[in-house]
Amino acid sequence: MEYFTTELLTLLFAALRSATPVLAVVLGEAMTQRSGVINLGVEGQMLLGAMTGFAVASVTGDPWLGVIAACCAGIALSMVHAILVLGCGANQIASGVAVLILGGGLSAYYGTPFVGDKIDALGNLNHTFVSDIPLLGEFLGPITPTVLITLLAIPAISIFLFRTRTGLRWRSTGESQDITRNLGHNPTYYQLAAIAFGGLMSGFAGAALAVDYTANWVEGMTAGRGLVAVGLVIVARWNPWYALPAALLFGASEALNLKLQSWGVDISPYLLATLPYMIPLSVLMLSYRGLRASGGGMPAGLRVVFQSAR
């Protein structure tokens, strides 16, 4: 029994760690979509963030500088989406795919010299006061700063979105740009901020992956995490609180995949590796059923985006 509890807790915390990059993207993308803009480019922004963060950490020797650089890279790339969508009025899905390809290409091109470098990790909570907490200390120890920052972002975003005047305007922009305009505010500013925030969070997510979680840079290392996150935003109903369980879904599938392999389960690792895509997709199917019935909190401005091909 105790063995079982330990294993379960280990799995849960492993899930939390591998869910963190996805959680950061879900939070950022949920905020972007709340303003009525969808950005599939988060995958590319995440890759560029991961590469930039790793490169800066490797060159300067300071992983925190890497995290900051990653955030900047994410914001910078997201501005391509902003210019295309807000400035030129281009289709949001197509523009997102363009950003996705650009981020993948740039990170592969400029990341090559850094492949195989060693960097200092961000460290974790081991040997801090946390280790002295009875029972849980053992599991809390491996928690790293990016996990904590991402978790703290949940209440912060929630308060901003639901308790502040700016948050209200942010949400109203996503429901109807006319309302925001009639109230005397420019909806484009809110959407610009929303895209930039999505860029910040996806860049940070890249750093969480490359500088913290794996301490490694490999071409294309995000492997669709950003795209899974865009799907999970729908599962989370555009709500920062639901983002955590939604992202844990991905984390748990990945942790389960690794766990099953370490137990020597006789299933091909390639089949197990489909779990982090299949499980979110299955839950997405379930949550779409609910969405169809009630609308499920989809910002009205997004419906238009989802229903136009050009």
Added chain:
Amino acid sequence: MTSATQPVVKLGLQLLRGPAGAVLVMTAIFVVATLAFFAINGREAVSLFQEMVMGAFGDSYSFSETLVKTAPILLTALAVALPARLGLISVGGEGQLYLGALFGTGAVLAAVDQPGWILMPLMLAGSMAGGALWGVIPGLLKTRLGVNETISTLLLNYVGILLVSFVVHGPWKNPNSLGWPATIEFPAGAILPQFFDTRVHMGLVFGIVAAIVLHILVTRSRWGLGLQVSRSNPRVGATAGISYERNVLIVMAVGGLLAGLAGIAEASVIQNRLQDGLASGYGMTGFLVAWLAGQHFLRIIPLSVLMGGLLASADSLQLYAQLPKASADILQALLFIIVLAVASLWARRSNI
């Protein structure tokens, strides 16, 4: 200026304000952006650009390699453009291509001792079935549950690639390949016909024929008209007996089938076997080409050749000029961004 030339000049200016002007502006910006990209990275920009053009269209060998790359781009672009007729945004060409290769290879392995006239049709049928399956699944998710097709196709891409890895590392691995994860070599009867002693293969013909047939079907047939009605208003379509749901499944299946053909052509002609990294990126390039062509089937053909040239020359420049492979991705993305920006601004201007 004489009065006789004035109408000509006027016509020219009118054309420049229309699509021709947009294309000129796009091309100019793209050339400048490419030169800038080379220069920023410390290259002899102009000479590298010349080499790039030569590497794509310079001699008959280069051009044949361009056409080799054209085939999968053309087929996966059609797999995007057909669903777009119904307003669907499918990004699933990559996964459909892999599934086509997977099912086609399955047919080859199952009938490996049969003569070519049995093996070849089986292989092609298998690949079409596999690609169509990977198109129908997101189609069903869309019609039954309302799951957004963009997200489901993107996620299924990763699953498709992993399924191919699974079979080539596991059940279908050639025991004599010394640990290299790949199937056995395809027998001669399972190699698609090629032309003029080059690697240019039947896949290109399939793509061109499919583009022309689809163009005629969509613009001239009842079914094509039905797609238009369904797209603009599914309810009106339903009263006329046109089922939006059935059309979604048809366009996704046919699109997937075409991308599946691209997959088996790569495995059969280019690799002679099924292995990892079958065709990384063709699906995304196809998506891009479909958008550049404005989802117009016939325009997709020349644009696929151009994009095939970009990829082929990137391959040769990687060899001769140590230009990293990723530069092809960057240039594609730049082209896509420029076209999206200019086309959107042009459309906005003419609306005013």
